[in-house]
Amino acid sequence: MSEPTHEVKLTVNGVPHSVSVPARRLLSDCLRHDVGLTGTHVGCEHGVCGACTVLLDGEPVRSCLLFAVTVDGQSVTTMEGCRSAEGGLGPVQRAFMECHGLQCGFCTPGFVTTITAFLRDNSDPTEEEAREAIGGNLCRCTGYQNIVASVLRAAEILREGAVE
Amino acid sequence: MTIDAPVRPQAPPATPEAPATSGRPGPFGKAIPRREDLRLAAGDGRYLDDLGHEALAAAFLRSPHAHARIIDIDITDALGVDGLVAIYTYEDLDGRVAEPLPLLIPHPALHAPRTNYPLANGVVNHVGEAVAMVVATDRYIAEDAVERIRVQWEPLPAVVGLPAAFAAEHAVHPDVPDNVAAHMVQSVGEAHAAIDAAPYTMELALHVERSASMPLEGKGVYARWDADDRSLRMYSSTQTSTSVRFAIAAKLGIPVDRVEVVTPDVGGGFGVKIMHPWPEEVLVPWAAIRLGREVKWVEDRREHFISSAHERAQEHTVRVGFDADGRILGLDVRFLHDNGAYTPYGIIVPIISSTQLLGPYKLGSYRVEFHSLYTNTVLVTPYRGAGRAHGCFVMERVMDAIADHRGLDRAVVRERNMIQPDEMPYDQGLIFQDGRPLIYDTGDFPASLHKALALVDWSGFAAVRDAARAEGRSVGIGLATYVEGTGVGPYEGAHVRVETSGDVVVATGLTTQGQGHETVFAQIAAQELGVPIERVTVTTGDTRRFKYGVGTFASRSAVMSGNAVAAAARKVRAKALRLAAAALAADESELELADGEIVVRGFSSSDGLPGPRIALATVAVLANPLRYAFDEEAQRATQFSGQMGATPAGDGPPVAEGEEPGLEATGWYSPIRSTFANGVHACVVETDPETAEIKVLRYCVVHDCGTIINPMIVEGQVHGGVAQGVGGALYERIVYDESGQLVNASFMDFLMPYASEVPRVETDHLTSPSPLNPLGVKGVGEAGIIPGHAVIASAVEDAEGFRIDRMPISPSELWELRRRHAAGEVPSLRRASSLQPGSSLREEPA
């Protein structure tokens, strides 16, 4: 007998989506394979690495710890939603490129979404606050130093943008 | 044979040749941002699981036992799962797929090699070994079916840990009763006699525990079989697509030209993905062919812990003889290496350990002997640092111990034992992992040491220690040096083509897992061809684009493919100048290539003198004489245009003798042996007097990787390596219980460092170009991690005043050592009594 499915309505990066998924479908899998946005990555599927972090109604959550059906009607921002309006690198993403804040890039989506939310609340962080803000995400490549620099650079880019 | 003087004549007359266009402006050597980041930082990368959304999903039933016989596999229950497509066990395998997986690197000392079957054949030898493969419409359903397969097991005694393996009360493989896979001895001089005759001798037992590469993306395989074309395309998250291609073609009995292996973006490797073919790399395409459907398998984190390779576990017993000045007269190292249940990757790790242990030092004599032992645990293959981290730990612990014994400064003892720059090239008299002599090419080890001492302010540390003491805090300083063999052969190649648009397309066989190859290889090609880097694109790890190559490991990519790209680009450059000379009716020697065009020297746009010129794009058009034009530009290369090829006068063949059509070339680089990078790490730690928590306060790195192509990327490699080194020294370890269960197979329990645990890295460097390759480069991928165990042990020991002889070290282990030290069971360092406020560490007197 085939598994029953549920209609789930989501707004992803501002675009409404409706998907039909089994109750056990993880939000991470739903975003990646049903909505087709593979910018969200899965590093552990047990809530520790943070690669799957997306913003749910603006707040960072681990999409591997949520079922898609539990976020019906909510809005999700993914890595793709952190791009610039023209589709190029967004401010946080640009900072990562400028500061060499990524190597393999697998952890990057979780950092970019987390930092996007952090800078919304703290537009001028100290280095220590920047390090603290990324303290829940694992990166196996960079040693974090350039990610901390990316946070500070992103804040700078965003402040410049706000002034313009 | 003695190692005091190099005994082998130096083969290569090769002089380091700067890039052809060095001195000219160009991207080589600059910290330019990475070109791949436009894709990766936008969330537009394509990793393995981003492909094949319509593919069937595979999942594996894996052994819950470390050692057991399979009595029966019952799939009845699983057959009822809706969406199930197929279940395979060993009985279903056919042809060469039913044979054991290949022994990749045979070695005469590996007298009892054993490799596994893709699916267990009657017996399992570690938790996580694949027993059955399920294919279903999606992964959730495939896992449902896996859960319903019933296996009847007959557990067998598990061999776990080196002491048990060596004692051999039980055997992993019944036909290897002593559990010894390999036994190897190398020696230079008469170490035993030298030690016996030395004024002072010491014995140490030095242990390193198991760890793992642990890339953030696990492995994954996706295969498509085209039955009409009888061809296979396979994607794998691997460090070597070229070798996977040959291995899979051989296993599946498909002509190799019918197999394409593509490595998409890869979320980190660090060694574990150089091992191949993994059972899944054989089974996924095999199933795709049988089913005539696309099949994909993506490893989950638990699978990665229990079935992908580990590394590091070694137990060393060391005897050293030295003189009053701390000079080593003889070193004898015996060690046990835990190779896990199988040896498909041979004994590369212990070979590297036993050779790279020597570091920057010349010892009076050296003997190393190892046993590589089977245990009922996951197989062991290289993890970043591969054997070097343990070797460095042993050598540097010995240096610290000698310094303490003689009441000498730890830096002084190191310097006294170092090879001097005027002794380069220096032959250590051993055979390295590439089967070639261990000859250091260049480097100034004392200069590296002094730079590191200056960076960490070694001589000023006594004051730092005093100040900390005054606040009731305890700090220590550590030092460790390393030499890293990089750029091992046998070869890599590259293809460079100038398109008729003037764009330059580069392809090389080896793969990328975050090292920035799309940028550094583009820097090399752009520099050689005098084109803006924006016009260059680079593809790695795609056998459709470049079929031959070896892979990405052992800090070899910049050396191997970097020089291959340079070689190919230089051929293209020469050809462009030849064709341009004919077209411009000028002499080749008058021409230069810059900003995408070829001009007569002195007449470039920057000279402000408009002179005869031809765009590289036009040369590319002319290089391929055409009968049929495909666009306006191409019309210039057709028969009646009067411009065709190198023979505008029309008196020779359109493609001249010895030429080939197209402005493109293939270049190769195959070194006679490895090139050796070196460096020194120094760090300051604080140990909490109550909790025994260890915090790294400062971490300094001085490294010498020869000519640098992109300093930003080099720096990034060092940072990342240090983070893994610190993780390996203080937090990470793979723990098996005595029954062979891996008890910490999750990120919850295997403690990779977060940002809060990784110190800021302070760096400085030297540049000793390698004479072994035209670019003068050396590898840097492992520079950050190698001295991790050694330097942190050195600092913790310094803070605590008693010897640290096993790594990693956790707060509870340090706490226990303190307790035993207080109880008189662990002796104090000799210098500990002198480390009172006001004393100078510079002297470290006994």
Ligand code: FES
């Ligand atoms: S994948 Fe969700 S936290 Fe790791």
Ligand code: FES
């Ligand atoms: S860049 Fe590879 S895990 Fe962070």
